[in-house]
Amino acid sequence: MKVELEADKCVASGQCVLAAMDVFDQDDDGIAILLADEPAVELLDDVKEAVAVCPAAAIRLVEQ
Amino acid sequence: MADTLAGPVPESPDSLPEFPMPRQARCPFDPPPALKDLQEKAPLTKVRLWDGSEPWLVTKYADQRALLGDPRVSADTDSPGYPTKASPEGGEGKLSFIMMDDPEHARLRRMVTAPFAIKRVEALRPAVQKIVDDLIDGMLGRPGPVDLVEEFALPIPSLVICELLGVPYDDHAFFQDNTKTMVHRDATPEQRGQASREVAGYLATLIGKRLAEPRDDLLSGIAGRVTAGEIDHRQATEMALLLLIAGHETTANMIALGTLALLQNPDQLALLRESDDPKFVAGAVEELLRYLHITHLGRRRAVTEDIEIGGRLVRAGEGVIMANEIANRDPEVFPDPDRLDLTRDARRHVAFGFGVHQCLGQPLARMELQVVYGTLYKRIPTLKLACALEDVRFKNDAFIYGVHELPVSW
Numbered sequence: 001m002k003v004e005l006e007a008d009k010c011v012a013s014g015q016c017v018l019a020a021m022d023v024f025d026q027d028d029d030g031i032a033i034l035l036a037d038e039p040a041v042e043l044l045d046d047v048k049e050a051v052a053v054c055p056a057a058a059i060r061l062v063e064q
Numbered sequence: 065m066a067d068t069l070a071g072p073v074p075e076s077p078d079s080l081p082e083f084p085m086p087r088q089a090r091c092p093f094d095p096p097p098a099l100k101d102l103q104e105k106a107p108l109t110k111v112r113l114w115d116g117s118e119p120w121l122v123t124k125y126a127d128q129r130a131l132l133g134d135p136r137v138s139a140d141t142d143s144p145g146y147p148t149k150a151s152p153e154g155g156e157g158k159l160s161f162i163m164m165d166d167p168e169h170a171r172l173r174r175m176v177t178a179p180f181a182i183k184r185v186e187a188l189r190p191a192v193q194k195i196v197d198d199l200i201d202g203m204l205g206r207p208g209p210v211d212l213v214e215e216f217a218l219p220i221p222s223l224v225i226c227e228l229l230g231v232p233y234d235d236h237a238f239f240q241d242n243t244k245t246m247v248h249r250d251a252t253p254e255q256r257g258q259a260s261r262e263v264a265g266y267l268a269t270l271i272g273k274r275l276a277e278p279r280d281d282l283l284s285g286i287a288g289r290v291t292a293g294e295i296d297h298r299q300a301t302e303m304a305l306l307l308l309i310a311g312h313e314t315t316a317n318m319i320a321l322g323t324l325a326l327l328q329n330p331d332q333l334a335l336l337r338e339s340d341d342p343k344f345v346a347g348a349v350e351e352l353l354r355y356l357h358i359t360h361l362g363r364r365r366a367v368t369e370d371i372e373i374g375g376r377l378v379r380a381g382e383g384v385i386m387a388n389e390i391a392n393r394d395p396e397v398f399p400d401p402d403r404l405d406l407t408r409d410a411r412r413h414v415a416f417g418f419g420v421h422q423c424l425g426q427p428l429a430r431m432e433l434q435v436v437y438g439t440l441y442k443r444i445p446t447l448k449l450a451c452a453l454e455d456v457r458f459k460n461d462a463f464i465y466g467v468h469e470l471p472v473s474w
Contacts, residue, residue, distance in 0.1 A: 011420050012177035014427045030181035053411055055422035
């Protein structure tokens with residue numbers, strides 16, 4: 001599974017960081033950045049939560 | 065109870081349900097029974113507002129998320145069909161970017177996102193902890209009962225926003241007195257207006273100082289945008305005022321109403337009091353945000369292109385109201401939704417909204433509430449309500465739900 005992030009859409013809610021701190025971080029303006037675009041299997045539930053809570057629909061999890 | 069909505073939902077325009085609907089006095093934490101009834105029987109229906117207009121009322125969680133995330137739905141109060149405020153009280157004035165659409169909304173919002181990044185907010189946690197501890201010391205140093213709203217819930221967001229904006233400590237008293245008047249229940253509209261102008265003038269002056277001598281605070285960040293020619297001084301002041309106002313009533317009511325809800329659910333209060341796990345406290349905050357849904361008069365939008373949703377066609381130029389309080393009680397998303405359960409995973413609630421306008425200050429609000437809920441009941445384990453529940457005055461008509469005062473003793 002691969003994580004895709006559209007930073008242009010991000011509204012800096014920080015929810016992805018709270019849901020999956022090992023996968024997402026924020027730049028100086030609070031805009032989300034990807035730490036790992038192919039996260040380990042044990043992190044997938046957290047990533048799915050991040051996808052669900054992102055208010056701007058800026059994150060997707062896609063099958064490779 | 066809810067006799068008027070026991071039958072099928074009315075179709076004739078003469079009998080449209082009126083919005084907002086009354087709560088049930090003996091269930092002060094629950095949404096109006098009529099909203100629950102609509103969610104079950106007519107999740108998307110027209111309602112009538114006080115001014116006779118007839119926007120759509122959206123009660124299902126999934127429909128609300130879809131509409132709030134849809135670019136064909138406008139937050140601009142000037143858009144045709146935008147529903148008027150839920151009561152004749154309170155002006156309609158535009159409040160900076162929260163009442164604009166992209167791309168201007170995004171341009172302005174991004175100017176003030178930096179201080180709300182998780183790491184920046186976490187850096188403020190020790191300062192917030194000190195504010196909370198000092199206020200508790202102050203309460204404990206006096207004989208009870210005290211009004212928790214006045215002595216604890218309202219000062220917290222005020223002092224925290226001072227820290228964040230960079231208001232000098234010497235000006236705290238002036239700043240706090242005026243912000244208190246701005247949101248005080250007994251203040252007249254004139255007094256509120258005057259206080260608001262005082263604070264705006266003060267912020268404008270402070271932004272001027274930061275233009276000359278920037279520091280590491282939010283006002284300097286905003287001043288930097290003026291220097292860069294992205295906004296003018298007036299827009300900078302409006303933005304600072306928005307950030308100041310937005311966090312006040314909301315956080316204060318979450319603190320006071322949340323405490324009352326916990327006092328009424330002693331088993332849940334005990335969980336908080338006995339837990340040393342920050343993750344548990346963070347989860348409890350999410351559940352309280354879901355359960356209390358203090359923004360209880362609906363999120364309003366105007367539809368700019370026809371949208372089909374929930375089997376209905378909502379047309380361009382029609383208004384929609386998202387009753388988010390009932391979305392947070394949607395049984396399809398939150399099983400046994402009317403139960404306050406601090407152990408549940410409530411992170412998907414819409415207490416902060418959804419879509420591009422979702423609350424900018426949510427990381428700060430979360431941190432403040434985590435410190436409060438994680439501290440107050442441990443430091444005052446015998447905290448109790450100092451009046452009968454029936455005597456607590458709830459803010460049924462206010463834009464943000466809560467209690468007018470909360471007498472407590474220990």
